[in-house]
Amino acid sequence: MYRCIAESIKPQKLGPRGARKVRNMSRKVTGELWASSGDALELVAELERGNETVKWELDAENILRSIMWASPEQILLARTYGGVVIQDNTCLTNRYNNKLCLFVGVDSENKTQVFAQGFFSNESTEAFDFANKFFLDICGGHPKVIITDSDAAMKESIRGVFPPPHTTHLLCxxxxxxxxxxxxxxxxxxxxxxxxxxxxxxxxxxxxxxxxxxxxxxxxxxxxxxxxxxxxxxxxxxxxxxxxxxxxxTVMTLDMTSSQRVEGTFSVLKKGRVLRRNSTFRQVRAKCEQIAGELRLASTMQATKQTSLGKGYVENDVKKSMEKVMTAYAEVGASKYAKEEIWAEMLASSAYDTSIVTEGRDSMQFLQNLATRSVNDSNDSTNVSGHDHGAGDVCCQVPKEVFEEDEAPDTTMFGTTSLHSFCRLVECVEIDCIVKVLYKHKPDRKVGHLVIVGPGGFQLCTCLQLLRRGLQCRHVLAALVTRLKRSDEFKGQSIHPRWRSSVEPWSIAEVKLGTFDGDGDGSYDGGFTGDWEPSGDFEDLQGDNTSVSVLSVLRGRAFANLTELCNRAVRTYTDSMTRDSTTADQSMFGDLMRHVNDFVEKRRSGDTEESSFQV
Structure with missing residues (x-):
């Protein structure tokens, strides 16, 4: 059609908008010629015959309008790691010009994983509502962070399905x-x-x-x-x-500010032109299933590899302290990614000078006075750089010249929050001492951070990496290891449970933290309230965090094999026994083991064809 019109009418007479309209008309007609009345029906039938959780809806003409599905493995990943999710759509993957939708996140090895996928006939608010509600159903809870593009319909849908008190919506x-x-x-x-x-x-x-x-x-x-x-x-x-x-x-984003992971997944799907404009729904589904399986395999292979801690010169006394930190990580079953990250942070900690600013009961008053001076300096009309000079260039704004150096400037030594806001965050914490950490390799740019050290292994830096990534930063390690010589106080529970197999509570979640001052409307007040529970992003634990119920950890989770299930049950039960184990815990554990034994006998006798065990 487009060729016929182009032959009869000169292209310059059509104009850009006219040519675009003709191309869209041609694609619509071509899609109708390629269309198969049984393609959508076959897709739904395949999904319902399998183990996938599927949901679809039809329009007034009984044409498939929207469909979403997720496999049991994807649901397990979504329930465990779906606290931070990226959503995006792409086109030109099927003959019906439907949009392919993906929900993507990262696992304990920081590898990309697909949580759910589906098709839309249009990018309307109703279509996004359908997808977001499906993701809400398979997760059993609201994600804490969702990253999308600037689509107005998606923004409206998130406001209704994932309201701000539960979910922070970030733009790519x-x-x-x-x-x-x-x-x-x-x-x-x-x-x-x-x-x-x-x-x-x-x-x-x-x-x-x-x-x-x-x-x-x-x-x-x-x-x-x-x-x-x-x-x-x-x-x-x-x-x-x-x-x-x-x-x-203080919102945990895992250092993700863009939709690059879902865009990369789209690139893999379209690589080699395997998916084209004339692909059927079933072909797209098969390709999505293949890519999701390859991503899970890549994460498994990464976890089983021997941890590579890199090379670098380290003083003997510091090396001994670092070994204590690594032992603490190993005791809680930290992932390979977490171990490599903490080792890299420890090596980078040698680039900082440390000094104890204050100790004892006057530490909070000192911090408040320092924050007050920094606010006065920032309100001074002569201070146009945004630096908190009263704090000695601690928590300072990234200067303009840093962005002129290269395309990817190093901003790790600069502030991520103001000193006044940080003071309000830790106002309820009993502070043992405050350590000043300064970057020493650039004498003309003496900038750094403050590290707060408290009782019970509490450490928090003004860079807020612990809250934003769930991993300790180089500044805390520099303060503990090189200055205070208190590496014995470092606990593996200080890293977020998503990066380890231990079900013990996140240590920072047991500390009462204050809130940042917002701008009045309360949508994003910056407060940290321990949104993620100890054993996963969506676990709803009953009772006090100090007593973890075995049933609450294992309920609703499908395990890949019986060994994984038994190991998780034993770890959880052991942790409960070391605290205040209840009779219900002991009875439930016995029932669980009997249920596992019955399942094993059925598998051996061939009475069941199930390949996974779900509590």
């Missing part, structure tokens, strides 16, 4: 940068557009709302009076809580 930084280039590059010159991107990046990494407002003033000056003013100053600014870190500094 890669999509935002892409839209800035698309809307501003033709209006601003190349150098000005690059400067705009740098200023936006500085705003996204601002340490406080006041620092954000100061940087955003520079953005306003650059785009004022141009055609891209409406997009920057209205669209982006109105959604600032969804991309600026200062509005959610």
């Amino acid at each position: 930084s890669w999509h935002i940068c892409k839209n800035i280039k698309k809307k501003c590059l033709s209006i601003l010159k190349s150098e000005k557009c690059a400067d705009l991107l740098r200023r936006w990046t500085r705003a996204s990494l601002a340490t406080s709302i006041e620092a954000f407002d100061g940087v955003w003033t520079d953005v306003e000056d650059l785009v004022k009076g141009t055609d891209c003013e409406e997009y920057i100053l209205k669209f982006l600014y109105e959604r600032r809580k969804h991309w600026a870190r200062c509005f959610h500094p």
Whole structure:
């Protein structure tokens, strides 16, 4: 059709919009010619015959409008690691021009995993509601963070299905940068557009709302009076809580700020043109199942490899302390990824100088006075850099010149929150001492962090990596190992349970932390309340965290084999016995073992064909 029209009408007469309309019409007609009335029916029948959990809906003409499904392995992954999820859609994968939807996250080895997939006939709010409710059903709880693009329909759906008190909705930084280039590059010159991107990046990494407002003033000056003013100053600014870190500094995002993992999965699906515009639903489903299986296999192979701790010169006394930290990680069953990360952080800790600022009961008063001075300095009209000079360049804003050095600047030594906000966060903590950690390899840029050390193995740094990633940072290790010589106090429970097999509670969740001051509407007050439970992102444990019920840990989980189930049950029961084990725990454990033995006998006699055991 397109060729016939092009032959009869000159292309220049069609214009860009006319040519686009003709192409869309051609694709629609071609899709109708390729369409098979039994394709959707065969897909639904295949899914219902298998072990997948599937949900679909039809339109008024009994045509498949939306369908979502997830395998038992994907449901297990979603229930365990679905606290942080990325959602996105792609087109050109099937002959019906339906959008392919994926929910993606990471597991304990920081490997990409697919939680659920499906098809939409359109990207409407109703379609997104259908997908989000399906994900809510298979997880059994709200995700703590969901990262998407800037689709207005998706934003409206998340507001209804995953409301802000339960879920933090973040916008993909890669999509935002892409839209800035698309809307501003033709209006601003190349150098000005690059400067705009740098200023936006500085705003996204601002340490406080006041620092954000100061940087955003520079953005306003650059785009004022141009055609891209409406997009920057209205669209982006109105959604600032969804991309600026200062509005959610303690939210655990696992250092993910973009949808790169789901985009990479789409790239693998389309690689080699295996999926084309004329692919059927069943072909797409088979490819998705293959990729999801390969991702799970890659994670399993990663976990079984010998941990590579890298090379680097370490002093003997520091090495002995590091061995104690690694032993603590091994005792809680830390993943290979967590062990490699903590070793890399320990090697990097040698790049910092440490000094004890204060000790004892006056530590909190000292911190409050320091925070007050930093606020006064930041309110001074002469302080235009956004640095907290009263704190000795601790928790300082990333300076402008850092972004001009290279495309991927190192911002680890700069602040992720203001000192005043950090003081409010730890105002209820009994502080033993405060250690100042400064980066020593750049004398002209003496910046660093403060490390709070408290009783019971409590350590928290102003970089907030423990809250944002669930892993300890290099600054805490530098303070404990090289300055305080208190590496014995390091506990494996300080890392988040998603990075270890132990079901013991997250140590930071047992500490009462304060809240950050927001801007008044309460959507993102920055407070940390221990959102994730000890044994997984969605576990609903009954009673006090100090008594972990075996049943609450194992209920509703499908295990790949009996060995995994038994090991998890024994670990959980042992942990319960070391605390306040109840008679119900002991009785349940006996019933569980008898149930496992019955299952084994049925498998041996051939009375059951089940390949997995579910409590």
